[in-house]
Amino acid sequence: MRRAAVLGKGALAAHACEVIAGLPNTVLNAVVPNADEPEWDVRLSDVVAERWPETRIVTSGDWRELEPGRCDLVFSVLYDRIIGRSLIDATRMIVNCHPGRLPQYRGARPVNWALLNGESIHGVTIHAIDAGIDSGPVFAQALFSIWPEIDEVRDVWERSMRHARLLISDTLPRLDRIAPRLQAEERAVTHYMRENHLLGERADWTRATSVDGP
Structure with a gap:
């Protein structure tokens, strides 16, 4: 029986x-919700406790509480910490769902940056986790239209979640049979949390109201 763990937050992680x-032949062994679960989304810990009461919930939000090598599959979905080499090296398949188009939008707040940059296409990506930031080989990607002159961050975030939900449904059952492709490093751009002040009016859910965003 294959053991799996999910790390992250919200309805998409659920x-x-x-x-x-x-x-088939898979058990949800452990879930690591973000330590600070957002008020604007469902609480992953509550969903898991109700739906899979035998699954271990790591309430600290710390991936280091997972025993290296115990799970054959680790899937990260909007997880808010950098996963270290000890877990990466010990896990047969460790994968992330990133709400941005790779390699152009690695790192923090890809939706916000795509809108600030006036992009007409955005995407969500499922990729292998390596020691870099969103730099691992890509298993699957969905691209879709956005309209920066019309769309707010909230609009594109919600659209990203819809596409990510379908991509997860399509990809996870096929994960063992997909040959991931390397990212084009010459096109890679990484954004960091320390750059958030550069987002200006795109820092929040909408350009008119300052509220907590993704």
């Missing part, structure tokens, strides 16, 4: 748990 729990 959906990943649902898909993984439904895979």
Whole structure:
């Protein structure tokens, strides 16, 4: 029986748990919710406690509480910490769902940066986790239209979540049979949290109101 763990937050991480729990010969062994679960989304810890009461919930939000090598599959969905080499090296398949188009939008707040840059296309990506920031080989990607002159961050974030939900459903059952492709490093751009002040009016959910965003 293959053991799996999910790290992250919200309805999208809960959906990943649902898909993984439904895979043949797979058990959802552990879930690591972000330590600060957002008020604007469902609480992953509550969903897991209700749906899979036998699954271990790591309430600290710290990936280091997972025993290296215990899980064959680790899936990160909007997780808010950098996963270290000890878990990466010990896990047969460790994968992330990133709400941005790779390699152009690695790192923090890809939706915000795409809108600030006036992009007409955005994307969500499922990729292998390596020692870099969103730099691992890509298993799957979905691209879709955005309209910076019309869209707010909230609009594109919600659109990203819809596409990510479908991408997770399509990709996870096929993960063992997909040959991931290397990212084009010459096109790679990484944004960091320390750059958030450069986002200006795109720092928040909308350009008119300052509220907590993704």
